[in-house]
Amino acid sequence: MRLITKIGKVFLFAVLLVTLAVLGINGWIINSTQNRIVSIDQLTSQENVVLVLGTSKRLSDGSPNPFFENRIKTATFLFEKGFVSHFILSGDNRTRYYNEPFEMKKALIKAGVPDSIITLDFAGLRTLDSIVRTKEIFGQDKIVIITQPFHCYRALFISNYYNLDALAIAADEPNQENGWKVYIREYFARTKAVLDLYVFKTPPHHMGSKQHI
Numbered sequence: 001m002r003l004i005t006k007i008g009k010v011f012l013f014a015v016l017l018v019t020l021a022v023l024g025i026n027g028w029i030i031n032s033t034q035n036r037i038v039s040i041d042q043l044t045s046q047e048n049v050v051l052v053l054g055t056s057k058r059l060s061d062g063s064p065n066p067f068f069e070n071r072i073k074t075a076t077f078l079f080e081k082g083f084v085s086h087f088i089l090s091g092d093n094r095t096r097y098y099n100e101p102f103e104m105k106k107a108l109i110k111a112g113v114p115d116s117i118i119t120l121d122f123a124g125l126r127t128l129d130s131i132v133r134t135k136e137i138f139g140q141d142k143i144v145i146i147t148q149p150f151h152c153y154r155a156l157f158i159s160n161y162y163n164l165d166a167l168a169i170a171a172d173e174p175n176q177e178n179g180w181k182v183y184i185r186e187y188f189a190r191t192k193a194v195l196d197l198y199v200f201k202t203p204p205h206h207m208g209s210k211q212h213i
Helices: 002-036 066-080 100-110 127-136 149-161 176-199
Strands: 048-053 084-090 118-121 142-147 165-170
Touching: 002 149, 002 165, 002 176, 048 066, 048 127, 066 084, 066 100, 066 142, 066 165, 084 100, 084 127, 100 118, 118 127, 127 149, 127 176, 142 149, 149 165, 149 176
Parallel strands: 048 084, 048 142, 084 118, 142 165
Antiparallel strands: none
8 A cells, every 4th residue: 555655655646757857848939939939010121931840721621720720821922012033831741642841832822822933842841851951951041030929939940040141020829719729739849859869869750952043
């Protein structure tokens, strides 16, 4: 009985440590990047290479994904206001039937963005991959990132680690009913990002040849 009690105490202590670590890492990431999330009128240049981070066009039930739609709306608005010189659309292309960059491209072209200023990054399997490839493959040292606020923090944190001068324009977030699972997952994704960067030194899944923009 004493052994069981001791094991229980150790387990609870371990859970407490993990919880504190996750909360501490989330606080670190948010506090160190929140001043880099800006509004359009805070952009100092109209010649911006804009990285739009990918997500599925549709939810698991087949309905439109508001995260996707709001990123496209923000990207279109930025283009219409004359603040975009080029788009990099980075996301997952895991099968012939699932292609985040291509779906983003179709949506932007439908909204009036010319094909000539769009580059697709099919190897953006994770946020880390998208950020590193933007610098190493597409040769960018300064970018504007478009995604939802909760995701902006992690994308900017990774950008800072790789000395990429990045700002973020936050797309609108859907209501909590549509996104609560995403927000919970993001708490752990931020923790994993710190482990990837500072502990495991995790590289992108794919690199390849440089591409001129």
